Amino acid sequence: MSLPRAAMEFVKENAESNGAGEPGRADDLFKMGALDSFALVDFVTVLEEHCGIRVPDADVNPANFRTIESIERYVESKRVEQ
Secondary structure (H helix, E strand, O other): OOOOHHHHHHHHHHHHHOOOOOOOOOOOHHHHOOOOHHHHHHHHHHHHHHHOOOOOHHHOOHHHHOOHHHHHHHHHHHHHHO
């Protein structure tokens, strides 16, 4: 499963605006500057809108969104729940 274009664009644009390169699938998005706690909230909204999932407030933490791979696993697990 791959993330929708809008989600990937959000991560790439946020990385660029923070002076980071384009993230790879296993890169730590927080360490490289592609996401931070403020951007994570907006990113979750993008995921909800474009992946058709609901992200509970308790799940909005860096552990679930550290890498593109972990985000894909998280989104897939939410789709299975619905």
